Structures are given as C-alpha cells and as structure tokens.
Amino acid sequence: MKRRRAYFHGENLSLTPKQFIVLQILVERMGEVVTKEELCEAAWETDHDVYADDALKYHVREIRRKLG
Structure with a gap:
C-alpha cells in the first residue's frame, strides 16, 4: 500500500x-x-449524491481544523 503524507509547518497532518x-x-x-x-x-x-455531499462537508471541516 502506497503511503501518502501531508505536512503543514513541518508537522504531519494525519489525514x-x-x-x-x-x-x-x-x-x-x-x-x-x-x-x-x-x-x-x-x-x-x-x-454525486447527498451522502457524498455530507461526507465532503465533514472532510473539508476536518481539513480546516487540522490546518488551524
């Protein structure tokens, strides 16, 4: 399995x-x-369906939280 990582200010975002x-x-x-x-x-x-829309909103909110 290929591992992907994202860093913000040198710290792993754990996405x-x-x-x-x-x-x-x-x-x-x-x-x-x-x-x-x-x-x-x-x-x-x-x-695209309503469940994906709700899930997308959740993931975007979590990304914003992790980025501060």
Missing part, C-alpha cells in the same frame, strides 16, 4: 485517505474554482 485526496486536489488547483461535484467524483469515484 484520512479521503481528506488527503480532497486536499491534494485543492492544492493542485490553487486559485481555481473547484466544485463539490469535482471533489466528490475524485474522492468517491461515484456519482
């Missing part, structure tokens, strides 16, 4: 796999608009 994917896309497309649908498709590789 879940979904959080890592969301953060990776946002960093790669910094300065661009990224839609919920694009993030959901990348993280869940399925059609």
Whole structure:
C-alpha cells in the first residue's frame, strides 16, 4: 500500500485517505474554482449524491481544523 503524507509547518497532518485526496486536489488547483461535484467524483469515484455531499462537508471541516 502506497503511503501518502501531508505536512503543514513541518508537522504531519494525519489525514484520512479521503481528506488527503480532497486536499491534494485543492492544492493542485490553487486559485481555481473547484466544485463539490469535482471533489466528490475524485474522492468517491461515484456519482454525486447527498451522502457524498455530507461526507465532503465533514472532510473539508476536518481539513480546516487540522490546518488551524
């Protein structure tokens, strides 16, 4: 299994796999608009649905908390 890591100010962020994917896309497309649908498709590789929307909101909230 390939290990992915993200660091902020030299410290490991300890992200879940979904959080890592969301953060990776946002960093790669910094300065661009990224839609919920694009993030959901990348993280869940399925059609956008209400459960993915709620899960995405949770993961974004957790990423923000971890970034301070």
